[in-house]
Amino acid sequence: MAEILVVDDDENARTSTKVVLERAGFLVTVAENGHQAGQLLSQRSFDLVITDLVMPGKAGIELITDLAKHFPNTAVIAMSGAGPRRESLDGGTFGQPMLLSTAKMIGADAILGKPFGPETLLLSVRKCLDVRSKTG
Numbered sequence: 001m002a003e004i005l006v007v008d009d010d011e012n013a014r015t016s017t018k019v020v021l022e023r024a025g026f027l028v029t030v031a032e033n034g035h036q037a038g039q040l041l042s043q044r045s046f047d048l049v050i051t052d053l054v055m056p057g058k059a060g061i062e063l064i065t066d067l068a069k070h071f072p073n074t075a076v077i078a079m080s081g082a083g084p085r086r087e088s089l090d091g092g093t094f095g096q097p098m099l100l101s102t103a104k105m106i107g108a109d110a111i112l113g114k115p116f117g118p119e120t121l122l123l124s125v126r127k128c129l130d131v132r133s134k135t136g
Helices: 011-023 034-043 060-070 096-106 118-135
Strands: 003-007 027-031 048-052 075-080 110-113
Touching (some): 003 034, 011 027, 011 118, 034 048, 034 060, 048 060, 075 096, 075 118, 096 110, 110 118
Parallel strands (some): 003 027, 003 048, 075 110
């Protein structure tokens, strides 16, 4: 049975994700932020980490970078509800599309834009775990 770590500062998102995954038969641990996730990762291993990207303290992008460096066999799904693309002061863009594409470039196996349904979550989880079991 796969062990999954869900990292999200939004309690409702964390809880609903946990419920969906547990009902599908996964063992789920939750963390409120990247720092708490790092502590859990130093104590035990997980098959998959599902992390929000925008969180106070240690954000999801930093967590994904750490996972790629220290836990390369752990699958990662990045999720974000950062909102629509907006222009930044320097003329660039930021928001959900940019955050998700950045997460993918630095090592996330899959990306999910919030909101997403239970079926989409489970499809991504199973696909990531299946790919990692064949390559890891």
